[in-house]
Amino acid sequence: MILLKDALAQTRRERGLTQEELAARLFITRQAVSRWETGATEPGIDMIKLIARELDVPVTRLLDMPEHYCQSCGMMFTEPDQRGHEADGTETDEFCRWCYDKGTYTYETTMEEMIEDCAPRMAQNMDWSVDECASLLGAILPTLRRWRKSARPNE
Template sequence: MAFAEKLIAIRRAHHLTQEQLAAKLFVTRQAVSRWERGEVTPGIDMMKLIAAVTGEPLSHLLEMPEHYCQSCGMILTPDDCGTDATGAATDHYCKWCYDHGQYTYETTMEAMIEDCAPRLAQNTGMSLDEAVSLMGAVLPQLERWRAV
């Protein structure tokens, strides 16, 4: 489901008009309307505010791929999958983060962001600040970091 459709569903589930949601987000009703029509997608910081205001997890607002590493957030392709304790491929982690049922290295979430954000920015065209902000919002929701 595209962001526009998600936003409409979330707004309606919270019984908010476009104007009421706009007031909570400190934007115009026209901005909300343009998001809902799919003309514009808000930046990561606005998505974080939408998530905070509506109580929706940020991952529900983002157009996340079906399979992504539960440690670093990288999109997983069959060639990038890590392995479980038996050596079988797992679609939960990438091979750089997880091998034979164990994390390949100890790190902190902050260090993971510092290491991965520049590559994310380079590969997507977003700014480094946007990449850091996105990873800072997404990583805490991933399996590796939920318990931390």
């Protein structure tokens, strides 16, 4: 797992930008960028989304995302029994058991409904508001397998 401070500095340098140049694009001070890159402070989720847009990277590249998380709801896998199963009963590394079982999604939903359903639970487990969690999910879900191009799990 890469930390935001490291991902931000690395991505900014890869894009050939100085802290001053990135700050100007974000309408903030160079010192704010410096504090983020040293880990003294962290930007909020809305600023992280702006940074990702300015650096032309998925927001997930800048977040402290775990290696494995559900490709439908974004939930981090913390226990082995949280994973879903394929039609043949084998465990999948891609989906949680609440979103996927027996080789198919457990329920039909839209991305917006998923965000509305998951944001309050996420807020209970994090030190963020429901709105911040909804904003984060709005940035992450479109990058997940279930929500890219097709809602069919085997495509």
